[in-house]
Amino acid sequence: MGAHAALLVRAPTPSPLPIALILILVSITSSEAVSDADILLKFRVSLGNATALGDWNTSRSVCSTDQTESWNGVRCWNGSVWGLRLEGLGLNGAIDLDSLSSLRYLRTISFMNNSFEGPLPEIKKLVALKSVYLSNNHFSGDIPDDAFSGMAYLKKVHLANNKFTGKIPSSLATLPRLLVLRLDGNKFEGQIPDFQQKHLANVNISNNMLGGPIPASLSRISSSSFSGNKDLCGKPLDSCSSKKPSAVIVALIVVAIALILVTIGLLLLVLHRNIRTVQLGGAAPVDNHSMSEVAHSSLVECGTSEMSGHSKRAEQGKLTFVRDDRERFDLQDLLRASAEVLGSGNFGSSYKAVLLSGEAMVAKRYKQMNNVGREEFQEHMRRLGRLAHPNLLPLVAYYYRKEEKLLVSEYVENGSLASHLHGNHSIDQPGLNWPTRLRIIKGVAKGLAYLYNELPSLIVAHGHLKSSNVLLDESFNPVLTDYALLPVINPEHARQLMVAYKSPEFAQHSRTTKKTDVWGLGILILEILTGKFPTNYLTVGNNSEEGITWVNSIANQEWMMEVFDKEMGGTENSKGEMLKLLKIGLACCEEDVERRWDLKEAIKHIEELEVTDGTNDEGDEFPSIAMTEDMSTITL
Known part of the structure; x- marks a missing residue:
């Protein structure tokens, strides 16, 4: 018995670690076994009146x-669910976020214009979300102060026109990437939290029960975003220290206002005849005020010219939306908005319009699309509206007239790549560094690959790839614009203005190929690396010969390291990768289209490049690569 006892004492205690590992592996295995379809079907069970999801x-x-064959309201990217847009379907019941949390790549949800009731769902369970659209439902009650804690990627929050009460949750003010906030049309009370996000420009908290001073960080927002809160004060509203005026002062103010209104009325009668004659071809605006006047007048000219025929009056102000994830507005909202000229490109001018909601949109006028019939144009716009990729600027809406068109998209905060490469730099706005430039090139390549995958019938899927058509978001990720417009641009204008028609193959054989956009990609790579503007883009017409000369001037540099833009920086180890990318750019710019790389080959080599200064821009470790200045020794 003693011996047995001794044996029992000496026997090793089983380690709990293997059991824990087994449990973890079982958990992982079981979670991976659940498909997106299983998750969504479980989620649908929680919804009421879900007949619209019968497919x-x-x-x-x-x-x-x-994408048109996917499940209704499901948006996918690379075969995985990244968005749910279940808008205006009469849905009610509960939103089962526990089920949705199993969708690894879910980044946006929109349940606007439904009939959901009760408290706000626990949104923070979906910690990786970038956009939340819950406006125009019947949600009610107080929102917990920590409702959005830990949601470091959240950019857009739309909770407008519900029945929320209590204070605005302070966790909204701590979201580092917040860009758009819509809380209007609720019953929030108390003071506004101190929002410190430097890129938060689109805010609307109107028509609530808020009071106290408006935080200084929001003083630049339009006053309309705070209207309907009778106890709010401070910029952009009246000063908090102002007192109620006496009856005499009130009477004087009324008289003065009446005189001003009469004067304005007379001026409007005079100016009304001339407002449509304002043209953008004159002198450049000298300040923001005059820029706003020119932009507004030009948009008015576009919007009011349809009034000439009685049968067309119903068309006035009608924007056609091509996306389901946008709150609707009309052309009159654009005309009433404060406007600013962003620039005048080959096809027309672009205007930034800040809507009454506080959201900024960009409207671009095109006069070179009048050879395309209405049905053909509308079908192509619907086609573009179905595109969804992080490196494409989504088309939001369009306005059709035979003589000219308006294309409406979101405003991108950091402007174009061209402005960052060729603008004046300072300590506050330094030039783009090497990791950022490499990330931009990789994003551009991914956007191009998506276009060719989604638009296989187009020989040239982009057609106008250049640095001014690459926008940079708040994180300096690239967003392509002015893409896939070849089918609707007048051919004579396209040949004069578009990048695709500056390629060697068009100059030599009057044709474009599936490799034409690769030429544009190669030019863009060289421009990003050298900081030099391509000469073939400076004049109208086919300047392929100048473009080839520009490429050769880079390729023939005897001391290759001198070709790089000094503002790009980079350590000694990164120079090897820079030279690899330079060789990729030259291979994409090969004059002989048969020898030029195709897009898949170019993307493969671009994806293999790494930021070799010890870490890449995501923080992953990389081995060192020895620097060389001899292009012939750089292998891909």
Whole structure:
């Protein structure tokens, strides 16, 4: 018995670690076994009145190669669910966020214009979300102060026109990437939290029960975003220290206002005849005020010219939206908005219009699309509206007239890549560094690959790839614009203005190919690396010969390291990768289209590049690569 006892004492205690590991592995295995379809079907069970989701069944793919064949309201990217846009479907019941949390790549949800009730769902369970659209429902009650804690990627929050009460949750003010906030049309009370996000420009908290001073960080927001809160004060509203005026002062103010209104009325009668004659071809605006006047007048000219025929009056002010994830507005909202000229490109001028909601949009006028019939144009716009990729600027809406068109998209905060490469730099705004430039090139390549995958019928899927058509978001990620417009641009204008028609193959054989956009990509790579503007873009017409000369001037540099833009910086180790990218750019610019790389080959080599200064821009470790200045020794 003693011996047995001794044996029992000496026997090793089983380690709990293997059991824990087994449990973890079982958990992982079981979670991976659950498909997106299973998750969404479980989520649908929680919804009431879900008849509109009848096509959610396993007889069809959740994410098809053709987005139109995917499940209703499901948006996919690279075969995974990244968005749910279940708007205006009469849905009610509960929003089962526990189920949705199993969708690893879910980044945006929109349940606007439904009939959901009760408290705000626990949004923070979906910690990776970038956009939340819950406006125009019947949610009610106080929102917990920590409702948005830990949501470091959240950029857009739309909770407008519900029945929320209590204080605005302070966790909203701590979201580092917040860009758009819509809380209007609720019953929030108390003071506004101190929002410190430097890129937060689109805020609307009107028509609530808020009071006290407006935080200084929001003083630049339009006063309309705070209207309907009778106890708010401070910029952009009246000073908090102002007192109620006496009856005499009130009477004087009324008389003065009446005189001013009469004067304004007379001026408007005079100016009304001339407002449509304002043209953008004159002298450049000298300040923001005159820029706003020119932009507004030009938009008015576009919007009011349809009034000439009685049968067309119903068309006035009608924007056609091509996306489901946008709150609607009309052309009159653009005309009433404060406007600013962003620039005048080859096809027309672009205007930034800040709507009454505080959201900034960009409207671009095109006069070179009048050879395209209405049905053909509308079908192509719907086609573009179905595109969804992080490196493409989504088309939001369009306005059709035979003589000219308006294309409406979101405003991108950091402007164009061209302005950052060729603008004046300072300590506050330094030039783009090497990791940022490499990330931009990789993003551009991914956007191009998506276009060619989604628009296989187009020989040239972008057609106008250049640095001024690459916008940079708040994180300096690239967003392509002015893409896939070749089918609707007048051919004579396209040949004069578009990048695709400056390629060697068009100059030599009057044709474009599937490799034409690769030429544009190569030019862009060289421009990013050298900081030099391509000479073939400076004049109108086919300047392929100048473009080839520009490329050769870079390729023939005897001391290759001198070709790089000094503002790009980079350590000694990164120079090897820079030279690899230079060689990729030259291979994409090969004059002989047969020898030029195709897009897949170019993207493969671009993706292999790394930021080799010890870490890449995501913080991953990389081995060192020895620097060389001899292009012939750089292998890909």
